[in-house]
Amino acid sequence: MARLVETRDETPTARTLVLDVPGWPGHLAGQHVDVRLTAADGYSAQRSYSLAAAPDGDRVELTVQNVPDGEVSPYLTGVFSVGDPVEIRGPVGGWFVWRPDDPAPVTLVAGGAGVAPLMAMVRARRAAGSRVPFRLVYSVRTPDERWYAGELRRPDPGVEVFPLYTRAAPDGWPRPPGRLAKGDLAGWGWPPEFDPACFVCGPTGFVEAAADLLVALGHDPRRIRTERFGPTGG
Amino acid sequence: MGIVSPGFHGRRRQGDVKLPPGQYLTDDFPVLSAGPTPRVGQDEWEFVVTTETGERHRWSWREFLALPSETPTVDIHCVTKWSKLGTTWTGVSLDTLLADVETTADYALARSYGGYTTNLPLEDLLDGRAWLAYRFDGEDLHPEHGGPVRLLVPHLYFWKSAKWVHGLDLLTQDEPGFWETAGYHDYGDPWLEQRYQGD
Structure with missing residues (x-):
């Protein structure tokens, strides 16, 4: 489980979410997470978002573009508030990644x-x-x-x-x-x-x-x- | 039930449609691939089945088109969470292609132009559950979507339906493919939500 600790607006329609995820195992740049939202009646929806920051302990960052007719992004960019919990799963993906020990430009x-x-x-x-x-x-x-x-x-x-x-x-x-x-x-x-x-x-x-x-x-x-x-x- | 997200209501737009867990409906046809789209001409395309004894069976484009075709209408489910219902394809059943191939293999590794691979149990390719598709919605399959020919295995997550398919290795032991070695599930049943390793 993750908890929102900070937000930063990148543009009027895109917001960076800084999440605290106790026990986060670390990640490689380029990997993503699955974010799962659950309504009070049990209905849930999931989307994938790229991790936007370098590994930093239990902190992870996502930047979410608000898609006006979307199901998940209007919640994450508008309703989701500091202190709120959210379920995230990851890190996911082992191909679209950059490893700091790779010397190629x-x-x-x-x-x-x-x-x-x-x-x-x-x-x-x-x-x-x-x-x-x-x-x-x-x-x-x-x-x-x-x-x-x-x-x-x-x-x-x-x-x-x-x-x-x-x-x-x-x-x-x-x-x-x-x-x-x-x-x-x-x-x-x-x-x-x-x-x-x-x-x-x-x-x-x-x-x-x-x-x-x-x-x-x-x-x-x-x-x-x-x-x-x-x-x-x- | 998961952790409730305060103030989240969601949009139950699926109505009566039953989707695999965690999926949402789309009318578009999004693209997922790991690199540039290979451009393979019909005249250079061929399909090669290699058995566990090294025996090869080849079909050129012309030979492939001469095989009896089917036009399945199926639902497809991508691990990136979109599902698309009622898609219509034209292709050749793997039952047809493998009818004269002698094998005791239990596994298959699909190989694509461009280097992509994905593994499946051989039985998942048989009994009318898998095709080599070359038309989508009545038109030649666009390269973005895997043309000239892609594998179509709609009962598994769509990464198993290898685009730009070039051949099938029949194997006595399971050999993980591209995404399967990059953290994704070995089998990929959308109804069991087998997205990632450990699911």
Whole structure:
């Protein structure tokens, strides 16, 4: 069982939940948990959420995007209050993970809410004192939809962050708004010759497109790990 | 019953529909896969069954299409918790493909283009419970959903229905596949909620 100890609003519609989970066994960056909500009459609903932070004792963090017609996310982002209990199960998943002892450079490609498990990797790198070079290409529709904006703006030696806007960019931003293109990944990701580990996470269409572009650039498909958020999340 | 979440009411939108525990209904067709989508042309696709003695049985795309097909309508359940009801596929029953294959194997390991694998007891592939599907809703199966051909084993969680399927190894001992070695359940019965190891 977990208990909510703190919340942080990332955007007007996305909230980070800091949970205390006594006996948490630790996790790898990229893993997820299942959150299960139970109503007073016994009805229950479950969803999966990526762990957003590095392992830190009994503390775990999730960031939840409110899906207005969703069943679980409006509760987690609106009703769920500090001190409330919740059932969580995990950590789950042994494939979409970054291990601090892996020396390969890392290209992270995030679409919207898909940044959460990739942020866990950035944070795990920092927590481990790793010097593995990271690049994060982060696609969002507009600047105010960026999660973890303050933290990603602060210098973190060895981590380069490339925000990319699909609908509206800040004034004077050099790249016109538009979908992720081959040139973005060619210019901002590590070249295939460096044999980077590539992690791609976001909505299905974004992940399909980004993974195809990485393959087209010459990356070994076996070096590209993907995680997709279905359109029916929530 | 689990811990009650104060103020949670939920949405009992399933009505009379009975879903496996922990699942919710979707009308979409979400995608789950671990890497880039392999693009396999029909002309290069082939299906290879390798028995425990090393004997191989091969079907080219043309030979495969010449086999009698079936059009099952089935419910599918993904371990990521969505269920989709009444999906219609066209494919060849594994009973048809394995009819002339001599084996004493109890297990099968499905192998896909791109390197994906998943394991199942051989009996779960027989008796009209599994197909090699090449059409979905009357159209050629899209690569995102496993085209040109995917395994369809609807009575198990959908990761067992290997996309881009290329072959089947028939084995006398169980050999865990991709997700099964990454923390997921060896068998994956959605009605018993066998999601992860230990369930």
